Amino acid sequence: MPHHDEIDTAPPATVPGGATSHTPDVLDLPAPRLARVILTVALISYLSVTALNLVGTNLPTPLLLASLGCLILIFALQLRHSGAAVRRAPVRHRALTLGTQALLTYLPIVVFHSQWGAMAGFLAGSLLLLLPGRWAWPAYGFVGLTMLVPPALDNLSIQETVYLAQSTLLTGLVVYGLTRMAELVQALHDTRSQLAGLAVARERLRFARDLHDLLGYSLSAITLKSELIRRLIPLHPRRAMEEVSEVLTISRQSLADVRTVSSGLRSMSLEQEMRSAESVLEAADIEVRMEIRLGTLGQEVDSVLAAVLREAVTNVLRHSRAGTCVLTAVQEGGRVRLSVFNDGVDRSYRDESPHSGRGLGNLQARLQSTHGTLTVTRGPGGTFELTAETLEQPPRRLANPDDADLGAQDPAA
Structure with missing residues (x-):
């Protein structure tokens, strides 16, 4: 049963039109902490502009200190509203913090007029972040319209009035966009x-x-x-030596197989496995009948069906008292069908070993990767048939599917 080394790698993802999709380089992705720092710096910058405007108005010291205190409270509320946890908070809690921010935004306007207008942008951003979509955008637009009033109180020009309303809306979008960017970067890193x-x-x-x-x-x-060798040694020592040679060959091949599995290299031949299965079944005193009509198979299909055959023969040897086994491998009409039929199945038998495996479930998952199916049929008189059918050349390789489970001859199913 020779094996050919084949690196089992998944193909690159494709997008409509045949283009290849490449995963972005990890080094090109900003860290979540950097995204939060960018958001915080932007908030501080907007806050600083308002603070400088207030300082330049020659306000009385107590009033100036009160205004700076309000700015700090608004900044703290905005940081909280820009965190992911606040959207999981109860509605009552969100309503309280939004209401507090609204009061801290509009009440100082009575005193500071247009000089305080920049803080309305923070409120607009918070509304977009915390309100449902059907309410968020109308509320956001309403905040922008309210900023037409402070310039009118200061008798400012139309250009300055429009500028204040526009800058309020722009600030809200920046706050919303930077907050969402920080969340998406964190989600991207978590997903990776x-x-x-x-x-x-x-x-x-x-x-x-x-x-x-x-x-x-x-x-x-x-x-x-x-077991066969033990029976042959007293009566047919020469035949026993031949069987010992076969055991050595199987054990060496098993060691080689384990090494190829650990290296990710794996390929098997269905036809060669059928010849090997015939030898093993005959050693167990099982009459074997085979039919092989195979052409050229794809390497993945060949290996998957060979694995199905191995598991089926293992089940025949371990979980039945078969006297006859029929192995059929037929390729026709663009499909390949493998069938293993045996008698001697004991319906009451069940392997109680805690590590008996789940071979048929594994094979069902393997066949899904080649667009194939696995069916098992119990017949009268303790007969059992396992049939695997698949395309001879699958159109594309699928991702490994989840395990499936079949309640059949496999005792672990």
């Missing part, structure tokens, strides 16, 4: 970590499946041939 963990879990699953497929078959074959 989850995908890395998922890739590790999928690789572990692949490794476990391959080991199950390889070692379950090989160890069953070694056990059967060892």
